[in-house]
Amino acid sequence: MVKARHASIPVTASSGNVFADIGLPGPEEELTKAQLASHIRHVIRRQRLTQCGAASGRR
Template sequence: MSDEISVTASSGNVFADLGFDHPEEEQLKAQLVREIRDILASRRLTQMKAADVLGLKQPDVSALISGRTDKFSIERLLRCLRRLDREVSIVITEKIPDSRTAMAEA
Protein backbone atom coordinates (compact mmCIF):
# COMPACT_ATOMS: atom_id res chain seq x y z
CA MET A 1 0.00 0.00 0.00
CA SER A 2 1.38 3.36 -1.04
CA ASP A 3 0.84 6.54 0.96
CA GLU A 4 1.91 8.74 -1.95
CA ILE A 5 -0.63 11.18 -3.30
CA SER A 6 -0.40 12.25 -6.91
CA VAL A 7 -0.70 16.01 -7.41
CA THR A 8 -1.22 17.72 -10.74
CA ALA A 9 -0.72 21.46 -11.11
CA SER A 10 -3.80 23.35 -12.26
CA SER A 11 -3.80 25.03 -15.62
CA GLY A 12 -5.57 27.97 -13.98
CA ASN A 13 -8.86 26.99 -15.62
CA VAL A 14 -10.77 24.28 -13.79
CA PHE A 15 -12.91 23.67 -16.88
CA ALA A 16 -9.79 22.87 -18.94
CA ASP A 17 -8.51 20.64 -16.14
CA LEU A 18 -11.83 18.75 -16.15
CA GLY A 19 -11.76 18.32 -19.94
CA PHE A 20 -14.63 20.59 -20.99
CA ASP A 21 -14.89 21.16 -24.76
CA HIS A 22 -14.79 24.97 -24.51
CA PRO A 23 -13.07 25.72 -21.20
CA GLU A 24 -12.44 29.44 -21.82
CA GLU A 25 -16.12 30.00 -22.59
CA GLU A 26 -17.18 28.02 -19.52
CA GLN A 27 -14.82 30.02 -17.31
CA LEU A 28 -16.16 33.31 -18.67
CA LYS A 29 -19.75 32.16 -18.12
CA ALA A 30 -18.90 31.20 -14.54
CA GLN A 31 -17.42 34.66 -13.90
CA LEU A 32 -20.50 36.38 -15.34
CA VAL A 33 -22.87 34.18 -13.35
CA ARG A 34 -20.93 34.89 -10.16
CA GLU A 35 -21.38 38.63 -10.75
CA ILE A 36 -25.09 38.23 -11.45
CA ARG A 37 -25.58 36.04 -8.39
CA ASP A 38 -23.70 38.54 -6.17
CA ILE A 39 -25.84 41.45 -7.41
CA LEU A 40 -29.08 39.53 -6.89
CA ALA A 41 -27.98 38.55 -3.38
CA SER A 42 -26.95 42.11 -2.47
CA ARG A 43 -30.33 43.39 -3.65
CA ARG A 44 -32.07 40.55 -1.78
CA LEU A 45 -34.25 39.78 -4.78
CA THR A 46 -36.51 36.73 -4.78
CA GLN A 47 -36.23 34.50 -7.82
CA MET A 48 -39.57 35.83 -9.07
CA LYS A 49 -38.46 39.46 -8.74
CA ALA A 50 -35.07 38.64 -10.27
CA ALA A 51 -36.85 36.98 -13.19
CA ASP A 52 -38.84 40.16 -13.75
CA VAL A 53 -35.72 42.37 -13.61
CA LEU A 54 -33.66 40.05 -15.83
CA GLY A 55 -36.41 39.31 -18.35
CA LEU A 56 -36.20 35.60 -17.61
CA LYS A 57 -38.56 32.93 -16.35
CA GLN A 58 -38.20 31.89 -12.70
CA PRO A 59 -36.85 28.39 -13.58
CA ASP A 60 -34.11 30.07 -15.64
CA VAL A 61 -33.18 32.25 -12.65
CA SER A 62 -33.03 29.09 -10.52
CA ALA A 63 -30.72 27.46 -13.08
CA LEU A 64 -28.57 30.58 -13.20
CA ILE A 65 -28.23 30.80 -9.42
CA SER A 66 -27.39 27.08 -9.29
CA GLY A 67 -24.60 27.55 -11.83
CA ARG A 68 -26.28 25.56 -14.59
CA THR A 69 -25.15 27.66 -17.54
CA ASP A 70 -25.78 25.23 -20.40
CA LYS A 71 -28.87 27.16 -21.58
CA PHE A 72 -27.17 30.55 -21.29
CA SER A 73 -25.01 32.10 -23.96
CA ILE A 74 -22.40 34.67 -23.06
CA GLU A 75 -24.55 37.29 -24.80
CA ARG A 76 -27.57 36.36 -22.70
CA LEU A 77 -25.52 36.66 -19.50
CA LEU A 78 -24.20 40.06 -20.62
CA ARG A 79 -27.78 41.16 -21.26
CA CYS A 80 -28.66 40.14 -17.68
CA LEU A 81 -25.80 42.24 -16.32
CA ARG A 82 -26.94 45.25 -18.35
CA ARG A 83 -30.45 44.81 -16.92
CA LEU A 84 -28.82 44.94 -13.48
CA ASP A 85 -27.38 48.37 -14.37
CA ARG A 86 -23.87 47.13 -14.99
CA GLU A 87 -21.54 48.08 -17.80
CA VAL A 88 -19.34 45.33 -19.14
CA SER A 89 -15.92 46.05 -20.58
CA ILE A 90 -13.86 43.59 -22.55
CA VAL A 91 -10.12 43.89 -22.10
CA ILE A 92 -7.78 42.27 -24.58
CA THR A 93 -4.23 41.57 -23.45
CA GLU A 94 -1.30 39.61 -24.69
CA LYS A 95 -1.50 35.97 -23.67
CA ILE A 96 0.70 35.05 -20.73
CA PRO A 97 2.64 31.88 -21.55
CA ASP A 98 1.72 28.83 -19.47
CA SER A 99 4.69 28.06 -17.21
CA ARG A 100 4.50 24.38 -18.17
CA THR A 101 4.61 25.26 -21.88
CA ALA A 102 7.51 27.65 -21.35
CA MET A 103 9.46 24.98 -19.46
CA ALA A 104 8.81 22.41 -22.21
CA GLU A 105 10.04 24.82 -24.89
CA ALA A 106 13.25 25.62 -22.99
Protein backbone atom coordinates in the same frame (compact mmCIF):
# COMPACT_ATOMS: atom_id res chain seq x y z
CA MET B 1 -3.60 12.71 19.29
CA VAL B 2 -3.62 12.90 15.50
CA LYS B 3 -1.88 10.12 13.59
CA ALA B 4 0.58 11.11 10.89
CA ARG B 5 -0.41 10.11 7.36
CA HIS B 6 2.17 8.23 5.37
CA ALA B 7 0.34 7.74 2.08
CA SER B 8 1.05 10.44 -0.45
CA ILE B 9 -1.71 11.66 -2.71
CA PRO B 10 -0.64 12.84 -6.15
CA VAL B 11 -1.54 16.48 -6.75
CA THR B 12 -1.60 18.30 -10.07
CA ALA B 13 -1.42 22.08 -10.14
CA SER B 14 -4.39 23.80 -11.77
CA SER B 15 -4.04 25.84 -14.93
CA GLY B 16 -6.50 28.33 -13.44
CA ASN B 17 -9.32 27.02 -15.63
CA VAL B 18 -10.97 23.90 -14.25
CA PHE B 19 -12.78 23.35 -17.56
CA ALA B 20 -9.45 23.13 -19.41
CA ASP B 21 -8.03 20.93 -16.65
CA ILE B 22 -10.77 18.33 -17.13
CA GLY B 23 -10.54 18.48 -20.91
CA LEU B 24 -13.86 20.07 -21.88
CA PRO B 25 -14.16 21.60 -25.34
CA GLY B 26 -14.23 25.42 -25.35
CA PRO B 27 -12.86 25.83 -21.82
CA GLU B 28 -12.45 29.62 -22.10
CA GLU B 29 -16.12 30.05 -22.98
CA GLU B 30 -17.19 27.73 -20.17
CA LEU B 31 -15.09 29.67 -17.66
CA THR B 32 -16.55 32.97 -18.86
CA LYS B 33 -20.10 31.64 -18.49
CA ALA B 34 -19.36 30.37 -14.98
CA GLN B 35 -17.85 33.72 -13.98
CA LEU B 36 -20.86 35.60 -15.38
CA ALA B 37 -23.30 33.35 -13.50
CA SER B 38 -21.33 33.89 -10.29
CA HIS B 39 -21.36 37.67 -10.78
CA ILE B 40 -25.13 37.67 -11.42
CA ARG B 41 -25.66 35.58 -8.28
CA HIS B 42 -23.62 38.04 -6.20
CA VAL B 43 -25.61 41.02 -7.52
CA ILE B 44 -28.90 39.30 -6.76
CA ARG B 45 -27.78 38.46 -3.22
CA ARG B 46 -26.34 41.93 -2.61
CA GLN B 47 -29.65 43.52 -3.64
CA ARG B 48 -31.56 40.94 -1.55
CA LEU B 49 -33.79 40.00 -4.45
CA THR B 50 -36.01 36.94 -4.55
CA GLN B 51 -35.95 34.69 -7.59
CA CYS B 52 -39.21 36.27 -8.81
CA GLY B 53 -37.95 39.77 -8.10
CA ALA B 54 -34.73 39.17 -10.02
CA ALA B 55 -36.68 37.76 -12.98
CA SER B 56 -39.10 40.68 -13.11
CA GLY B 57 -36.51 43.38 -12.45
CA ARG B 58 -38.37 44.59 -9.35
CA ARG B 59 -36.46 45.54 -6.21
